[in-house]
Amino acid sequence: MTTLRFAAIGIDHRHIFGMAANMIEAGAEFAGWWTQGHPNTEEGFVERFPDVPRANSANALLEDPSIDLILLSCIPRDRATWAVQAMEAGKDVLTDKPGCTTLDQLATIKATVATTGRIWSIDFSERFEVPAVTRAAELVAEGAIGRVIQTLGIGPHRLNRDTRPDWFFDRAAYGGILTDIASHQIDQFLFFTGSTDAEVTFASAANYANPDDPGLQDFGEIALRSAQGHGYIRVDWYTPDALPTWGDGRLTILGTEGYIELRKYVDVGSDGTDHVILVNGTRCEKIDASGSDLPFFARFSADLRDRTEIAMTQAHVFKVCELSLKAQAMAESAPR
Incomplete structure (x- = not known):
């Protein structure tokens, strides 16, 4: 991996502003974004990231082999579905909290991480x-x-x-x-x-x-x-x-x-x-x-490159979700 390239799917929560800005600060390139409809965050998002293109579809981002990481800040109930699709497309995932809204979703995410070897993480801002x-x-x-x-x-x-x-x-x-x-x-x-x-x-x-x-x-x-x-x-x-x-x-x-x-x-x-x-x-x-x-984002970028767990372990992310859902x-x- 040379320069890390990331895209965003879903900008329904303003946490995407910090997620994207901190990834850029860590040296990553913001390649594109897509969201369903026109949420009330869109105007501010475009003003913050005016040079980042909006894709015609989420699949255009998932199918782009140059994109390494997908950021998710769509409606919470939809985040697990998009995360699974992203991992199955060969992308790592950094999602806004909550990363999932049911224990069944969490089980599916765990299984997808196990079969794909991708990283699924949450920005606990x-x-x-x-x-x-x-x-x-x-x-x-x-x-x-x-x-x-x-x-x-x-x-x-x-x-x-x-x-x-x-x-x-x-x-x-x-x-x-x-x-x-x-x-x-x-x-x-x-x-x-x-x-x-x-x-x-x-x-x-x-x-x-x-x-x-x-x-x-x-x-x-x-x-x-x-x-x-x-x-x-x-x-x-x-x-x-x-x-x-x-x-x-x-x-x-x-x-x-x-x-x-x-x-x-x-x-x-x-x-x-x-x-x-x-x-x-x-x-x-x-x-x-x-x-x-704020060392997390640089450490996370290194984890994506080196396939390590320095920023936060996968087990920790799963456990936070499990306890909150329980x-x-x-x-x-x-x-x-």
Whole structure:
């Protein structure tokens, strides 16, 4: 492989902006894109990537032997189907979360990875596109807080009702709030505790504030336990309009010798983003992590070239999906 060439299928979620831009930053060439219809993201996407041609069909991209990687940010229920088609066409895949919306889809993806030897990965943007998480990972690796025994992750989001497409309010289309948003926090729990497996001990999902949209789940929570640690996750669609960003996402990492708190996107009363608070036996400080690197995309590009798993293992991706889907099922089977 010389210069990595990639294409995008589906631009229905704005996460495709960051996925494509970061792949370009890592040295890849954006060869083309296709999407069904004209989603409300299209105008901004074309403005961001004006020189990238829109293909006449998805198959034109899948059949192009010069394209190595397919990015997916179509409607979540359709991502597994496109991923399988891409892998069967000899392409590796990087998909927006959630990578799939049912356990049957996940089983099909696993089987396709096994038979094709292709890489199927997910851009967990709340880890891979947040400099504060890079700095926190460095501190944990340095032993700054001892052994990590718990993560507490919250993922509040702004509803932005007027900009949301119909599929956003369709449970079958987006997969449920735990399958969707909480996959970020499950990924971070496994990563920071060093867990390769975990048990979902509690899960809940509900619609408290949007009764006219019965397909929307606007609140969810999960408790996790592994041999290495414990985790609690809360996600919601309640971000108030006065907050200057889409959500006050936070992560607390508890260790045996201290703790780290990440205030990723905002810290009310302070300027900027990527605030990292470190407290241990000798340090009690707030660190500006906004200048930290985002190494995932360069590592992922190297994995595509070398057929390695440095950026993230395939087993980790599968496990995040499995746990989020199991949590969603548990939440929806619980007595109301």
